Amino acid sequence: MAESASYTEKLKRWDRFKAEKFSKKAPVTTPYPFIDIEKPPEYRGIPHINPEKCIGCGACVNACPPDALIMEWDKEHGVKRLTYNAARCIRCARCIEVCPTGAMEPTTRFEVATDNKEDLVEVVEHKLAYCEECGEYLDFTERQIEYVRNILPKDVFDAYALEDRIKLTQEEKMRRTVIKLRETEGNVYPAFMLVRETKDDGGEE
Amino acid sequence: MVNTKDLEAHFEFECKACENGRCAKADVNSILSERKGLRDFYEAFKEHIKGCKRMTYGQYQFVIDREVLPEAVLWWHNHPEFKETHLSTAVGTDERPLNGHFVYMPFLNVQVEFANEPENYWVFLRTYLLADDPSFPSVAEKLPAALWIEREVKDLLGFKPVNHPDPRRLILPEDWPEGVYPLRKDMDYRHSPITEPKVEFKEKPEDTTLVPMGPAHMGIEEPAHFRLFVKGEEIVDVDYRGFYSHRGIEKTGEGRLTYNQVLFLAERICGICGYQHSVSYAMAVERLADVDIPDRARYIRTLLLELERIHNHLLWVGIAAHMVGYDTGFMHAWRIREPVMWLVERLTGNRKQYGMNIVGGVRRDILDYRKEEILKVVKQIREGTKTFLDVALNTNTFIKRAEGVGILPYKVAKAYSVLGPTARASGRKIDVRKDQAVKTATAYNEIDFKVPVYKEGDVLARVLVRMDELFESLWMVEQLIDQMPGGDIMVPIGKLPEYEEALGFTEAHRGEVVHYVMTGEKNKVYRWKVRAPTYNNLPAVPEMLKGYHVADAPLIIASIDPCYSCTERVQFVDVNTGKVKVLTEAEFNELSIKYKGVF
Numbered sequence: 112m113a114e115s116a117s118y119t120e121k122l123k124r125w126d127r128f129k130a131e132k133f134s135k136k137a138p139v140t141t142p143y144p145f146i147d148i149e150k151p152p153e154y155r156g157i158p159h160i161n162p163e164k165c166i167g168c169g170a171c172v173n174a175c176p177p178d179a180l181i182m183e184w185d186k187e188h189g190v191k192r193l194t195y196n197a198a199r200c201i202r203c204a205r206c207i208e209v210c211p212t213g214a215m216e217p218t219t220r221f222e223v224a225t226d227n228k229e230d231l232v233e234v235v236e237h238k239l240a241y242c243e244e245c246g247e248y249l250d251f252t253e254r255q256i257e258y259v260r261n262i263l264p265k266d267v268f269d270a271y272a273l274e275d276r277i278k279l280t281q282e283e284k285m286r287r288t289v290i291k292l293r294e295t296e297g298n299v300y301p302a303f304m305l306v307r308e309t310k311d312d313g314g315e316e
Numbered sequence: 317m318v319n320t321k322d323l324e325a326h327f328e329f330e331c332k333a334c335e336n337g338r339c340a341k342a343d344v345n346s347i348l349s350e351r352k353g354l355r356d357f358y359e360a361f362k363e364h365i366k367g368c369k370r371m372t373y374g375q376y377q378f379v380i381d382r383e384v385l386p387e388a389v390l391w392w393h394n395h396p397e398f399k400e401t402h403l404s405t406a407v408g409t410d411e412r413p414l415n416g417h418f419v420y421m422p423f424l425n426v427q428v429e430f431a432n433e434p435e436n437y438w439v440f441l442r443t444y445l446l447a448d449d450p451s452f453p454s455v456a457e458k459l460p461a462a463l464w465i466e467r468e469v470k471d472l473l474g475f476k477p478v479n480h481p482d483p484r485r486l487i488l489p490e491d492w493p494e495g496v497y498p499l500r501k502d503m504d505y506r507h508s509p510i511t512e513p514k515v516e517f518k519e520k521p522e523d524t525t526l527v528p529m530g531p532a533h534m535g536i537e538e539p540a541h542f543r544l545f546v547k548g549e550e551i552v553d554v555d556y557r558g559f560y561s562h563r564g565i566e567k568t569g570e571g572r573l574t575y576n577q578v579l580f581l582a583e584r585i586c587g588i589c590g591y592q593h594s595v596s597y598a599m600a601v602e603r604l605a606d607v608d609i610p611d612r613a614r615y616i617r618t619l620l621l622e623l624e625r626i627h628n629h630l631l632w633v634g635i636a637a638h639m640v641g642y643d644t645g646f647m648h649a650w651r652i653r654e655p656v657m658w659l660v661e662r663l664t665g666n667r668k669q670y671g672m673n674i675v676g677g678v679r680r681d682i683l684d685y686r687k688e689e690i691l692k693v694v695k696q697i698r699e700g701t702k703t704f705l706d707v708a709l710n711t712n713t714f715i716k717r718a719e720g721v722g723i724l725p726y727k728v729a730k731a732y733s734v735l736g737p738t739a740r741a742s743g744r745k746i747d748v749r750k751d752q753a754v755k756t757a758t759a760y761n762e763i764d765f766k767v768p769v770y771k772e773g774d775v776l777a778r779v780l781v782r783m784d785e786l787f788e789s790l791w792m793v794e795q796l797i798d799q800m801p802g803g804d805i806m807v808p809i810g811k812l813p814e815y816e817e818a819l820g821f822t823e824a825h826r827g828e829v830v831h832y833v834m835t836g837e838k839n840k841v842y843r844w845k846v847r848a849p850t851y852n853n854l855p856a857v858p859e860m861l862k863g864y865h866v867a868d869a870p871l872i873i874a875s876i877d878p879c880y881s882c883t884e885r886v887q888f889v890d891v892n893t894g895k896v897k898v899l900t901e902a903e904f905n906e907l908s909i910k911y912k913g914v915f
Binding site: 175176201202 | 581
C-alpha cells in the first residue's frame with residue numbers, strides 16, 4: 112500500500128511544463144507522433160479488460176451508454192462472450208466505476224487510429240457453469256459462482272441452502288423444491304400452487 | 317401537484333402521480349397565490365383553463381384550450397410588469413399511448429424582477445391536440461420567437477400550426493418523405509426513409525442578386541446555409557437553411573437508453589458547451605425525482621461550468637478576431653485559453669466532455685492540492701486576458717470592423733426571445749444564473765457576481781459583454797474555491813417516478829440551455845427535449861444582417877457565437893444546395909456499380 116501514497120505524491124508533482132520532454136525542446140510544439148506525448152496521470156483513456164480478474168457478470172454492459180460492451184451467450188459451446196469495442200467507446204469510464212472486481216482497468220491510451228478495425232476489439236470468453244443434475248449450461252459463468260461463494264456470508268448460504276442448489280438450472284431447482292415440499296407437507300397443496308411459490312423463491316437468488 | 321376541475325372528465329386519463337402518492341392534493345388557490353401573476357392569468361383565462369399544477373419548485377403548468385393558445389402566450393410575453401419574460405421554447409409530445417392525445421406545450425421564463433431569486437418562475441401552457449387533427453392556432457403570426465418552434469413540431473410530429481407565416485421544412489432533410497414523423501412513438505428510431513429531394517428556398521426579391529454563404533460557414537467551420545439577397549453591397553434579405561447536422565439525439569434518448577446513459581449522450585450534444593447540457597439534464601432528473609444533491613457536488617458543478625465559460629469566451633473572442641482579419645489576436649486568445657483546458661483535463665480526466673456528472677452528483681472530487689493549481693491558472697488568465705484586451709481594444713482593425721455593425725435593437729431581441737450575451741448586449745437584463753437560482757443543480761445563489769449589460773447592441777458590445785463576463789467568472793471561481801464545503805459528492809437515486817415532468821436549465825455562455833424531461837416506465841425517458849441557446853438566437857440573425865455589407869456577414873453571424881450541432885441535435889444526409897447537382901441515390905448506386913474496383 113506504500114505504492115498508492117507515492118502515486119498521490121506523483122500526481123501532485125506532475126506539471127506539464129516541468130515534464131522532462133518539454134524542458135529540452137521548444138515549449139509548445141513537439142514532434143508528435145514521433146515522441147510519446149505527455150499525458151496527465153488523471154487522463155481517461157480507453158479502458159482495458161483484465162481477463163484474469165473478469166468474472167463475466169455483465170455489470171459493465173448494463174452501464175455502458177454507447178453499447179461498446181456487449182455480452183453474448185453461446186449455450187451450445189458453453190461460452191459467455193464479453194466483447195469490448197474501442198471504436199464505439201466514448202471514454203466515460205462508467206464500466207470502470209461499476210466493475211465489482213476491478214477487471215476493467217483504466218489506461219491513459221488515446222491513440223486508437225488503425226487500419227484494421229479488429230485491433231480495437233477485445234474479447235473475453237468465459238466458461239459457463241453447468242447443471243450437476245441434468246448437464247445443461249446455466250446462465251452464469253463458473254467464476255461468477257466462485258465469486259458468489261467467496262463474498263456471501265455463511266448465514267445466507269445456509270438460509271437458502273445454496274450449497275446444494277447453486278449449480279442447478281432453474282427447472283431443476285423448482286423440481287427439487289416441489290419434491291421437498293411434497294415430502295414435508297404430505298402433498299396437501301395442488302401441484303400448480305407449489306410451482307408458483309417456488310418460482311418466486313428461485314427468483315430471489 | 318394538483319389537478320383541478322374536470323381534467324379527468326375531459327380527457328379520460330388518470331394522473332399517474334396521484335396513484336403513486338407523490339401528487340399532494342394541494343389546493344388550487346394556494347398554488348395560484350405562490351407567485352405573482354399566476355392568479356391574474358387564471359382570472360383572465362378562467363373558462364379555458366382545464367387544470368393547473370406545480371410540476372416542481374418554481375415550475376407551474378396550466379392546461380388550456382388550444383383555441384386560446386396565442387392569446388395566452390402573448391399575455392405572458394407582453395406582460396406590462398414582467399418586462400423580460402420570454403418564450404423559452406415549446407415541447408411537442410406524442411402522448412397517444414398514454415391518453416390518446418398529442419401535447420403541445422410552450423413554456424415561458426417569467427422574470428418578475430431581475431435577480432429576485434425566489435420570485436421568478438417558469439410557466440408551462442399545456443394544450444391537448446386531437447390525435448386525428450393535431451392543429452393549433454399559430455403563435456408565430458404575432459410573435460417571431462415561435463417561428464422555428466412551430467416549424468419544428470410540424471416537421472417532427474406532424475402538428476399543424478394554422479396560419480403560420482413560413483410553413484417550410486426546417487429540420488428534416490429535403491429528401492425525407494412527407495408524412496413520416498420521426499418523433500411519433502409509432503416510429504422506430506432506426507427507421508430512416510429517403511425519397512427524391514425537394515428544395516424549398518425563399519423567393520429572391522426583385523432586383524437583387526443572390527450570394528450563397530455556406531453550406532459551411534467560414535471561420536466557425538460548421539454547416540449552415542445562408543442565402544444573402546443583395547443590392548450592390550447591401551444585404552436586403554436573408555434566407556437560412558440549416559439543420560444539416562441533425563442527429564436524432566432526442567429520439568435515441570427516448571428509445572433505448574436509461575436515465576443515466578442519456579446523461580452522457582446529453583454531454584455530447586455540443587463540442588464546447590457539453591457540460592452545460594449535462595448539468596441541465598441532470599438537474600431536470602434530480603428535480604423530477606425530488607432529490608437535493610449535496611452542497612459539495614453543487615459547488616464542483618458550478619466551478620466546472622465557470623471554467624467552461626472562461627475558455628469558451630476566450631475561444632469566441634479569438635474567432636471574432638480571426639473574422640475581422642486580426643489573426644494575432646486569434647493566436648493570443650487561444651494561447652491564453654490553453655491552460656484552462658489543461659487544468660480541466662487534470663480535474664476531470666478530459667479536455668472536453670468532462671464526464672464529471674452523474675444523476676445525483678458528480679463522479680470525481682476536487683482534491684485539496686488542486687485548489688492551488690486552479691488559483692494559479694485563474695491568476696495567469698486574468699493577467700493574460702487583461703493584456704490581450706489592452707492590445708485588442710486599441711487595434712483599429714478590430715474596433716472599426718466591430719463597432720456599429722450588426723445592431724440588434726432591444727425590441728427585436730425581445731420579439732425573437734434572444735438569449736445570453738447577445739441579448740445582454742442589446743440591453744436585455746436576463747441571466748438564468750441570477751433569475752432562477754433557488755433549488756438548482758448549481759451554487760449561483762451563494763456567490764456574488766455581476767451581470768454586465770450593454771445597450772449598444774452591436775458586435776463590439778457583444779465582445780465587451782463577454783469579456784466582462786469572463787472576469788466575473790474568474791472572480792466566481794476564486795469564491796467557489798474559497799467557499800467549497802466538505803461532505804459527500806453524490807446521492808444515489810434509485811427508481812424514478814413514472815410520467816413526471818421537470819425542467820433543467822443553466823446559463824451557458826450563449827444563453828440559457830433548457831432540458832425538459834418526462835419520465836416513462838422502467839427508469840426510461842419518455843420525452844426529452846433539448847433547446848440550446850442558438851436555437852433562439854439564430855432566427856434573429858437575418859434581422860441583424862439586413863442593411864449591412866456582405867463582408868460583415870460572417871462576423872455578424874459569428875457574433876452570436878452560433879453552435880449548429882447544439883441547435884440541430886439530430887441526422888445525416890447531405891442535400892441539394894441549389895448550386896451543385898447532387899446525385900440521387902439510384903444514380904449514385906448505378907455509378908458505384910459501374911466503377912466498382914476502379915476507384
